[in-house]
Amino acid sequence: MTTLAALILLLTVHVAPPAPVDRSTTFSEVEPTPAPPTPMSVHTAPTISEVTTEDSRARNLEALKTPPRDPITAVPTPMPIPLQFPPPPARPARPIRWRVDIVGDISGLLIRDPGWLAFDYNRRVNIPGLTLRADTRIGGSRVFLGGGVSYRNFFGGGSLYESSYTYSRVYEPLLFARLAVAAVEGIDIFAHVGGGPSIVALEVDSTQFAYQRSVVGMLDGQGGVAIYLPKKWLRRRGASRVTGGLELAAGYTWRGDVEVRPPVDTEEDPIPISSASLGDLSLRGFVWRLGLFIRFQ
């Protein structure tokens, strides 16, 4: 929550107050031309020709005939020069044709299989993740199509009957396709479908230590809404290239069953030992996700 607040604060600190005349701007809005700078007076030194008396003219002629002496110079006091900023160059409005997002998110997975409780005390699992995704506008419509990659992992720790202690960790790279509709600038309705390997590492620690790593398939489908700062709220308005926001999604994640039969970690030259199958573990269930993203567009 702190992160969310910080990001929103960061993104809104540069927001210019919207001009009343800009309420009807579109994605390709042109920024208003800045006013010309105010003229300022320039102080200049007087010339010789401005001395008009005869004496002075004669002294001048005498002076021209005599060889020159070393001039006596004084350090001039610098005149204060007022600072002047150049006007920002007028940038053309950039229509949004593509978008690239960097997303940090936290997911909640509700695992239906009670067998998971052998590896954690709670069926609800928090899953942090990091995503890089991109999409592009389809024609001139409000529809964007793209995809991306994610990486996420989660872990759990529990016990079986308070005598055998368990630990689990799941690593998941995810490749997905994403379809988004910009209902209005600042709100996207989206859906994504993806999949990838789910690398499941499990440990059971009684008086023996048993460990296994399995790879199963994973499919993920989610839909949700992304809310981000529209260009018109940004300082550079239509020319802005960076925005940010948050997204909320829900869906279902399917993972293949994992047969839990961890081999026992043995010392050198052991008596051959085999492990029993503890059963199948199904790490699938409904998922929700809250993400914060920075968008380059």
Added chain:
Amino acid sequence: MRHLLGTTMLALLAAGACNEFNDPYYGPRELLPPVTTHDGLVWVDRTHDEVLFVLPKSDELEVRRATVGDERTQVQWSAVTRDRNSVLALTVPASPKEEDVDEQLHRLAADGKGEPVVYDVQAPFTAAALSPDHRRAVLYFGTDTGSAPLQNANQIAIVDLTGTEVRNVTLNGFGGALRSVEFPGQLTEGEPAPILIGGAPHDIVAFLAASEVVLMDMDDPSLDQVAIPLGADIGFEPIRTLLRPGNPLYPDPALFVLSAQGAEVGMLTLLDEADGSGFTAQISLLPVGEASGDLVFYDSAAVPYLITVGRVSGSLVFTDIRTQGGFRVELGSAASQLLLRDASRDGVAIRQVVAWAPSGTMISTLDLDGIADSLGRKPRHLKIETGIDALVQLDNDRLLIGSGSRLYVVDLPSEQVTPLSSQTAYDPTASALVADKLLLGTAGQPWVSTVDLATLNPESMLLDAPITGFHYLTGPKQIVVTHDDAAGHLTVIDPTDPSRATSRSHWGFLLQGELDRK
């Protein structure tokens, strides 16, 4: 937007606050100690009201589950039948508030297959006596106080292990509380041994109570119980019985009752009731001179003897049960336990009595073929240098004695005592004799030792974990040692070739399928 954000955060917090109240793996799991069956080991899982059958196969371990009772019941105890083909489990109400739940005995096949046989036994009995002929079990309270707030100490249940019948009976005695149950007539394992009383067969069970014995015919529930008072005034406390069938030397069967104290042995001569209502007992007390530790009977060519061993003097007392006359043979060493064996002298088969005492340093033997002649009463002695902690009769000819960090293998025919030294104490009861190989696996040690009794050469095999239990499976003829592990850890050893290369360990079998538990 603010409203949407706030609602979202509230929903997330609510989801995070959802604790798990139905964790099937929460709390400790109550497992009763394993019992050894013909084919494997059986654990009772009291937490899940299940029986786990762990059956070693060639290279695998087969685990089966069977349900006993339900969530309203709890398994109070489990036992294996003497033939090791069945497992018994008594279920009682899980809570005193479960008023409509009856106590039931479940009999499950040792391989875990089939439906269990369920007996309504009416009381939460704490002990079971299994008949040597493998046909019956008698449930009783024994010396334990049961889980019921009020119980009938003389209530019993006679369970037919070959069928589905159960008889719930209260002993018709003289008020003494039941302490133990014995089957004195059944001297041969696995074989029915009805006692002929007046020509009629009776399968007699003896209930030993304070100062009295109650006899019952298990074959015929219609017959009267026979209650015999043994003299509360003389402090007669029956602790053991022995039944001598009738033969030409003494035609009526006699039940001998050993007392915890006193210089008499009770002798109950069993006689047929004239009215056909069963049998009765004629009481006599045989004076044996001092309190006895054990008793056996022996028939010489002309005399039916009762042999007792004096706990104080360590002498053998021979009593002619017809005349109550007798003689004493001084052993010259402490003795309180007896066993009879077959021996051979000059190619002639004879009977020999072996006497010993816990903590004693001698094993005495006495040939019985010439016992009628005082010149033949010459006991022989085998010295156990460090004393006897426990004695196991391996077979007719060999004894195994545990003595601190030493084991003694005693070969009785050759009168050879072989000490085996170890760094830690061995438990001789955790042993198995397979052909001529004696295998030992004492709890707490990581060794399984083998002694070739032909050469008396010991060898030891190192396991990967200390032993908690040593089991010999008579079906697959395998040694199974269990290790301390809540997930289940055991090692299967080939007794004919015990080595690390031929052994297999299995882990996690007590958790097998746990993740599929819904």
